[in-house]
Amino acid sequence: MSTTSNQDESARYETAQTDSRDRLVTWALAVAQLVSWGSVYYSFSLLVVPMEQAMGWSRTAMNGALSVGLLVSGFAAYPIGRWIDHGLGRRVMALGSVIAAAMLLLWAEAQSLTMLFVVWIGLGVSMAATFYDPVFAVVTHRYPRSFRTKITLITLVAGFASTVFIPLTQFLIGAVGWRMSLVVLAALNILICLPVHMAAIRSSRIAAEARPASGDVKRANNAATRRAVHSPIFWALAICFTAYYATFAALTFHLVPLMVERGVSNAVLVTTMALIGPAQVASRAVWFTFGRTVHVSTVGIIVVTLFPLSTLVLIGAGQSAALLWLFALCYGAANGMMTILRGTIVQDLMWTEGYGAVSGMLSFPSNVAKGIAPIAAASIWSFTHGYVTVEWTVFLVSILSAIAFCVAVRVSRHMTTGAA
16 A cells, blocks of 8 residues: 555656646747747837838838748748658757847848848748747647647737837837847847747657657658648638738738828827737636637637627727727737637647648748738728728628638538547
């Protein structure tokens, strides 16, 4: 009895140690996401005006560099996802942090628009290697039973990236100038993200020991990828995410000029924009707290319905502060939960094998849409001389996103029932 008791106690101790280590790994990866997003993505908008004043570059051209980066990120998502499926997550994300730092340093020395485009091509690769998709793939493969909770926690922490880095970057620009600010941001990638990715993610050797033979893993992942391309669920999700991120990008980049065109007061405008970030974080916190009791597809239906509803509120808001703030809360909540949905729905409606590659294939059209949508919205505005048509276009496309998601859920349930 004593021996059995000691063994049980030892097992409980080992389990507690493993749980503690897993929580530490998750929090470390979450902090790395916060730094990656904050230093690369959210810093851009703050650097546009100082670069315009110092270098005389046009805002259109600089945003063109950002669009190129998003397109490159889309093209790189699939091969990077495959490498992670094959156990190379540690190398991929560590190298992504090194590339991010190198490109930020190169940006700090940029003397021409050509160099800025080169920088964003490199940053496109680093975004594909360090942002949500790769870390979701790493977590899904390492924690097949608890990836939903861990992904939710990671997005919850990373949701503060704009809250932390917008004021930080603004302070740095005012204190040391835009070039030295980029040097500091590069240093954060080396000092925080690189060590986290090296220490928190298992090496390919350890991953291989914990899984079947490398050849078997590759064959299984390749088969899963081919199966995805022939699955109506995959194509429905592809339409859903592409349509969603197109509408979100269009509104994000045009929301301020839209409200200015309406004659919304500056105080209401600033408050409306300020509410979006906290709404994103709050919705993720709610999911983190109660998400275990609700099936992810049910939450997904709420998310894809909430976005077009928020657009309708915006269309009818006029200059009303209350309605604009209601829009901001719904709009932010939808986007906050969509990030978690994007990281978990593939596993629930399809399968976990080859997740990195499948997720990468889904990311490609979404990232293309992110790059094109703001320009398309500007073209619609220019042609119609107003934002009304833009708003209704966003609403209709968001309805398409909701329909596609419902189709994916319905087909998945039908296939599951049929298999049973």
